[in-house]
Amino acid sequence: MAKNNRTLMQGLIIGIFFGFFLQKGGVTKYDVIVGQLRLIDFTVIKIILTAIVVSMLGISYFYPKDMLPVKTKAGSIKNATIGGLLFGVGFGLLGYCPGTIAGAIGNGYIDAVTGGLIGIVLGTMIYAMIYGKLKEKGVLTQDKYSEYSLFHHMKGSPFKVTIPFGAIIVAVLFIMEMGGL
Amino acid sequence: MDFLVLERWSPYVVGVLIGLLNVVSLLVSKKPLGASTSFMKLGGIIYRSFDKEKVQNNEYYQKNELKLDWGMMLVLGIIIGAFISAMLSGDFNLIAVPSMWANEISGSFLLRFFSAVLGGIFLGVGARWAGGCTSGHGISGTSFLSVISWVAGIAFFIGGIAVAFLIYGM
Numbered sequence A: 001m002a003k004n005n006r007t008l009m010q011g012l013i014i015g016i017f018f019g020f021f022l023q024k025g026g027v028t029k030y031d032v033i034v035g036q037l038r039l040i041d042f043t044v045i046k047i048i049l050t051a052i053v054v055s056m057l058g059i060s061y062f063y064p065k066d067m068l069p070v071k072t073k074a075g076s077i078k079n080a081t082i083g084g085l086l087f088g089v090g091f092g093l094l095g096y097c098p099g100t101i102a103g104a105i106g107n108g109y110i111d112a113v114t115g116g117l118i119g120i121v122l123g124t125m126i127y128a129m130i131y132g133k134l135k136e137k138g139v140l141t142q143d144k145y146s147e148y149s150l151f152h153h154m155k156g157s158p159f160k161v162t163i164p165f166g167a168i169i170v171a172v173l174f175i176m177e178m179g180g181l
Numbered sequence B: 001m002d003f004l005v006l007e008r009w010s011p012y013v014v015g016v017l018i019g020l021l022n023v024v025s026l027l028v029s030k031k032p033l034g035a036s037t038s039f040m041k042l043g044g045i046i047y048r049s050f051d052k053e054k055v056q057n058n059e060y061y062q063k064n065e066l067k068l069d070w071g072m073m074l075v076l077g078i079i080i081g082a083f084i085s086a087m088l089s090g091d092f093n094l095i096a097v098p099s100m101w102a103n104e105i106s107g108s109f110l111l112r113f114f115s116a117v118l119g120g121i122f123l124g125v126g127a128r129w130a131g132g133c134t135s136g137h138g139i140s141g142t143s144f145l146s147v148i149s150w151v152a153g154i155a156f157f158i159g160g161i162a163v164a165f166l167i168y169g170m
Helices: A002-025 A030-037 A043-062 A077-094 A098-107 A110-136 A159-178 B011-028 B036-050 B052-056 B070-088 B099-104 B109-130 B136-143 B147-168
Strands: none
Touching: A002 A098, A002 B011, A002 B070, A030 A043, A030 A077, A030 B099, A030 B147, A043 A159, A043 B011, A043 B136, A077 A110, A077 B109, A077 B147, A098 A110, A098 B036, A098 B070, A098 B109, A110 B036, A110 B109, B011 B136, B036 B052, B036 B070, B036 B109, B109 B147, B136 B147
């Protein structure tokens, strides 16, 4: 019980930081998120790509020391694409993604509560209803990339891969900045 | 501590902080950042209060423990954290129709309400189908160097960009 409560508190505190950072980044706002999808405001992609580089380098340091888990999701390229595109349609129509629905609620966006929260909860219920059918019809297959992470297959230090990859992402960001995006 | 009352921080500063937060989360709680699973659990808990048997017999809900957990607290925390940040900078505003939508589409509350619900439904189905969202796949999974997460993350933006252009034009 005590351990369970500690886990809940950790979730709450990490969430508070996450929400704080999202709001300071401006991505708890419809105009900023949809500005990204209309390719007129590149805040969202700058935040995501920077977060990926830092997180990837942190994982490269701690994973070989066995200090954190690398748990990746099951599924397939096919279903990541289908689900991802469906998600994208919702992303464009609503203007928030799941995490930023919560952030937008904290920022005062009423449409994130009345529309976003209700809609996404309904959406997950619909998925739970059709899950059995999807499975039965053999849609929910897993391919060789299910639960695949490159970290599981690297020999030697992961930095050999992640530093060059991170450098490419930083270069992309640099070019975007130079291009005035 | 003036930076705490600033309305906006550089996206690069925010990106670094969120990246570090993901690492801290993995070190401390052994869990990556992610949000969409919690909405599914919330839905299951609500549904269960109406029809217990149906949820207990549902194959998808059976795979998941429907109780208050780390991820749901994380989502609650996001609401609180965003609220604190907005209050500190005087950036908290009650908005029913976002200004971009109001200026270019319609000021109607109902139209925005229904499109938001529909958008949310697609988001919910899509997130579960793909196995994650912009946080779970887009930040955590990609930095785990998961191919599936990179594909999902790119698909999120392809779908989103297409719909944004359909709604707002070129």
